[in-house]
Amino acid sequence: MSDLIDAFQVAxxxxxxxxxxxxxxxxxxxxxxxxxxxxxxxxxxxxxxLGGFGIAISVSQWGLPFWVGVLIAIGxxxxxxxxLGLPTLRLRADYLAIVxxxxxxxxxLLFRSVSATPVxxxxxxxxAFNGSFIALAPWDxxxxxxxxxxxxxxxxxxxxxxxxxxxxxxTLLVWQLMRSPWGRVVKAIREDEDAVRALxxxxxxxxxxxLVLGGLIGAFGGMVYAVGTGSAIPDQYQNAxxxxxxxxxxxxxxxxxxxxxxxxxxxxxILQFADTGLRALISNGAIPDTLxxxxxxxxxxxxxxxxxxxxxLVFRPQGIFGDRREVMLDAR
Amino acid sequence: xxxxxxxxFGMAFALLVPGIAAAVGESVTGxxxxxKSGPIQGVEVKVATADGNEIQSxxxxxxxxxxxxxxxxxxYVVTLAEGDLPAGVDLGTNGDSVTVTVGPGRxxxxxxxxxxxxxxAGGGSIEAVQLLVDGIRFGLLIAVCAVGLSLIFGTTGLTNxxxxxxxxxxxxxxxxxxxxxxxxxxxxxxxxxxxGAGVGILNERGLWRPLRRRGTGLVxxxxxxxxxxxxxxxxxxxxxxxxxNPYADYQSQRAVDYGVFTMxxxxxxxxxxxxxxxxxxxxxxxxxxxxxAMRAVSDNRDLAASSGxxxxxxxxxxxxxxxxxxxxGGVLLGLSDQVQWDMGFRLLLLMxxxxxxxxxxxxxxxxxxxxxxxxxxQMSTLIIPSDVKYVGGLLLLIxxxxxxxxxxxxxxxxIG
Numbered sequence: 001m002s003d004l005i006d007a008f009q010v011a012x013x014x015x016x017x018x019x020x021x022x023x024x025x026x027x028x029x030x031x032x033x034x035x036x037x038x039x040x041x042x043x044x045x046x047x048x049x050l051g052g053f054g055i056a057i058s059v060s061q062w063g064l065p066f067w068v069g070v071l072i073a074i075g076x077x078x079x080x081x082x083x084l085g086l087p088t089l090r091l092r093a094d095y096l097a098i099v100x101x102x103x104x105x106x107x108x109l110l111f112r113s114v115s116a117t118p119v120x121x122x123x124x125x126x127x128a129f130n131g132s133f134i135a136l137a138p139w140d141x142x143x144x145x146x147x148x149x150x151x152x153x154x155x156x157x158x159x160x161x162x163x164x165x166x167x168x169x170x171t172l173l174v175w176q177l178m179r180s181p182w183g184r185v186v187k188a189i190r191e192d193e194d195a196v197r198a199l200x201x202x203x204x205x206x207x208x209x210x211l212v213l214g215g216l217i218g219a220f221g222g223m224v225y226a227v228g229t230g231s232a233i234p235d236q237y238q239n240a241x242x243x244x245x246x247x248x249x250x251x252x253x254x255x256x257x258x259x260x261x262x263x264x265x266x267x268x269x270i271l272q273f274a275d276t277g278l279r280a281l282i283s284n285g286a287i288p289d290t291l292x293x294x295x296x297x298x299x300x301x302x303x304x305x306x307x308x309x310x311x312x313l314v315f316r317p318q319g320i321f322g323d324r325r326e327v328m329l330d331a332r
Numbered sequence: 333x334x335x336x337x338x339x340x341f342g343m344a345f346a347l348l349v350p351g352i353a354a355a356v357g358e359s360v361t362g363x364x365x366x367x368k369s370g371p372i373q374g375v376e377v378k379v380a381t382a383d384g385n386e387i388q389s390x391x392x393x394x395x396x397x398x399x400x401x402x403x404x405x406x407x408y409v410v411t412l413a414e415g416d417l418p419a420g421v422d423l424g425t426n427g428d429s430v431t432v433t434v435g436p437g438r439x440x441x442x443x444x445x446x447x448x449x450x451x452x453a454g455g456g457s458i459e460a461v462q463l464l465v466d467g468i469r470f471g472l473l474i475a476v477c478a479v480g481l482s483l484i485f486g487t488t489g490l491t492n493x494x495x496x497x498x499x500x501x502x503x504x505x506x507x508x509x510x511x512x513x514x515x516x517x518x519x520x521x522x523x524x525x526x527x528g529a530g531v532g533i534l535n536e537r538g539l540w541r542p543l544r545r546r547g548t549g550l551v552x553x554x555x556x557x558x559x560x561x562x563x564x565x566x567x568x569x570x571x572x573x574x575x576x577n578p579y580a581d582y583q584s585q586r587a588v589d590y591g592v593f594t595m596x597x598x599x600x601x602x603x604x605x606x607x608x609x610x611x612x613x614x615x616x617x618x619x620x621x622x623x624x625a626m627r628a629v630s631d632n633r634d635l636a637a638s639s640g641x642x643x644x645x646x647x648x649x650x651x652x653x654x655x656x657x658x659x660x661g662g663v664l665l666g667l668s669d670q671v672q673w674d675m676g677f678r679l680l681l682l683m684x685x686x687x688x689x690x691x692x693x694x695x696x697x698x699x700x701x702x703x704x705x706x707x708x709x710q711m712s713t714l715i716i717p718s719d720v721k722y723v724g725g726l727l728l729l730i731x732x733x734x735x736x737x738x739x740x741x742x743x744x745x746x747i748g
Contacts, residue, residue, distance in 0.1 A: 041552065094554060106722065106726040230382075231736075295435075295439075303570075305562060306566070308561055314546070
């Protein structure tokens, strides 16, 4: 029983930790792409990787100040969005899907390769770049604090606080944007591109703007993650994370302002709860070792996400809060 | 073709919270060996934390194994001393150090991917010709896998991201029959292809046909296929494990010298099998009734249905064929690069590149495109390091989309 409470507390921390922020930001970005504009971006993790490595490379390799690193991260995410959008946004939806997933995987392979090691640290990645940010915390970052039975270090709390602030800001931004004329055009593109074109709007430009904005939000997710873990390692940015974020978005409800945020909190809670709970059950012997061992637990989470994603799309594509009519499901 | 024989393998996927309540007995373990050298003894292996604090260093034992306890869950950097490696054994694409995430209570396997250059033996080859021939083999292999992907897209409109898993499932089934069951590889492959066709039927009958009946849109179906891909990929990892294993047969072949290039007999067989199969597929599409029906459904589904073609049956046959061909491709890939849980997913991106280059939805386009992508990927190692050669293939994909989005054989109409 105490195991279960343990699992609940660990999961409770996941609910608010920088992991949830990371996926929330990825999912808000995907919401701008997929939920509002109808763009199938399956390479969101590439934006996050550029975000994280933008800071990491600038600070620990080039010795630049932290805030310059943030600017470089933002800049590189924008450049990536333009490069991705240029060839694909005039084509059918699934071309963007293929290209984005390919670029995300290609960038990760490139960053972890031996030849890139002098810049990115290769498979070892980079670390020790978040010191000046953590030092800004108004409290003692070395001490541990207990909040509602969960234990946080001062640094974790600081990252979580700033992270949620960023999430709030972007949520408000998306909310305001989607009420604006720009948002109405973008949503109209999702519904019927040709009709929008007939009204004299430059569909291509609007799509590109949405791609840049969503990618930028994803890059901020990567920055929070890199600063939170204190290291940037290419293999942390696996493609599967994009699909976790899609899972979070669709669970919460696509094309809803709070959908991605609540979706990621719930998703991470479920995953962490299942993770810790399964490990406890295995170490108790409640699940026999022959069925699966504790080393398999990390894989189970992706199996669960996959099943969840399929069931949601088949039976409840609007998620918890969404509106079925607003979810883009019929591509041309 | 790289030969890498390998230490233990583990995915550092548990990238979540470093500080979960600590359990006992975390460690990192692994085995250093290659096919030629056998287990490598006496190599110094060092473990440090992610911030660079060294924890412990040990030498590998007579079985090439090492096991180093670490203080708790979290990220660690495992480094081996390159100078201790015997002559002829080199570091692979992973370099001399690997970063792993150790979960609570886990003994985390570490993969170094050492290379012993076995299949590059033999002299007298010109590198460009060698790479060209190897690229043709690789391209034909991609084509065998991708024909199914392209036909499924053509007949149903589904962009199937789970097609890579058909490749992996086929290769893994063949591995179990071959290595565990002791059946020679050729009959094992045929049994696996039948099983692969069965997996294709299961896909169509169990998932995609019901979804089409429900009127699920193409984008929703695409995301469902991604979910399916995740489920299958990680189930394979749970059942089969994170290791990469060779098949039992045809492993210890030496390369035969053909003057300007060298090639093992298994690579030659791989090319021959691919060519025969692809020609058969082409003949089937061109000459047989069901092949014509497939092309008709790809071309215009409604028109095909109204001229009396049983569209559902055609699609079922396409899935069977796709499953069987993907299995064959998986076995061929496993023969050259070993069987791994994510081999199909990594190949999937190159399949997409090939199919897009040739023209989405056209069977012959998939063939031409895959061949070009295979050759391009292998030839690109003349200029770029071989551990980023897949990146070259993906770049090619983007360039094609800028220059000629409908692909070589595609029609302008379907790209939107």
